[in-house]
Amino acid sequence: MTVRRKILVTGASSGLGEGMARAFAARGRDLALCARRTDRLEALREDLLAAHPGITVSVRSLDVNDHQQVFDVFRALRTDLGGLDRVVVNAGLGKGRPIGTGRFDANLQTAQTNFTAALAQCEAAMEIFRAQRAGHLVVVSSMSAMRGLPRSLTTYAASKAGVSALAEGIRAEMLQARSPIAVTTLHPGYIATDLSAGAAKTPMMTSTEKGVRAMVRAIEREGAEAKVPAWPWVPVGFLLRRLPLRLVTKVS
Template sequence: MFDRLKGKTVMVTGASSGIGASCARLFAEVGSNLILTARRTDRLAALAAEIRSKYPQVQVYTAELDVRNRADVDRVVSELPAEFSAIDVLSIDTVLDTNVKGLLYVTRAVVRGMRARGSGHVIMMGSIAGLTAYPTGSIYCASKYAVHAIAQSLRAETLDVPIKVTEINPGMVETEFSIIRKTMAIKRRLTNAVVFAASRHQRCVVSDVVLLATGQYSPTVAHRKE
């Protein structure tokens, strides 16, 4: 199922922890070469060492990156080694203040190359909070609504080029951020959804995924076992 991803170059933002790190591990498992970016370089180095040890055939490049800094984004993308410069899949995982600007900066920098090559896949991490708002979540919900709008707009803007755009909208997921918010864990299933979407045939795109825990209905309605 995932043979199409073997040898492909995948860029993962926010790869130092949470969903980003989980995606990096699964992309490595299916044989993709990786560009891992985040602000915490010590964690990036540890993840890269883990992947190289477990999957010697996988090439890994790491870069310190603050996606909120447009110049930093452009620099990292422009300075990629030749063997990593043709990015096939961009997996963007951003939170809170990095959601909107970070998403725009990274997408702009990477899609430019995809358009020039005539292929590519952008996978954006949204949230059901970007589909249904909830009390006390105005800032977070607004940022995720923006992710939803950006994904839809990019999809329309790239119809003339076979660039695929996927938006993954999870419900309750266990990350360092969501542990504070006391959410439930479906991180592995979410990672599987990201890699599944990336592995589809070039003529087929999984455009939107809403992934909920079995006991969840909406951002505020869920059954939790005691």
């Protein structure tokens, strides 16, 4: 298996992005980390270098909704590390409101961040990988992508379904071209982060540590798709795809 030593992670200042950065650093990988909150990125960089002095950690400010900045920052981080072996498209947003209740602004922001900004990140990553003729694109989707979901989850689920289809389309092209570029789609279930603190009593919630371990293992395997953690989300995913919609709405 190819060892990807130079890894870029977006949305790395907190939550799953920060967790993945810490896990990859523990494996001795060089990191390119970006997010809007540069103070947290700098603090994370100091922590990682103190714990793992043999690695390189480069950080850059990035608002993924500034699409030109996405390309500029990815190129700069590639230069910082002397190439990129893996890009984890992780930055995302979870806000949303029921459709037609006067909060188009919240739903638009979610759609733009989770899909359009993810498209920009995939474009920037694949531009680098095509030039290198190598690389691993990882797109963080969600179990919410499995079906259309009601209420505040409607736009979020739709944006994540779009991201999953985007990654699959890129993967299809790479397979057709017999390219060495790998593409992995992650579908995390409920994983505790600072963003999910208000949903602490959600059934099937997994700790941040367990969730991140499962995500990193799946990334390192470089499979086409992974539901993480596998238990209970592999069987839940099977059911979500097959249950009548009226039952899906009762468990969402």
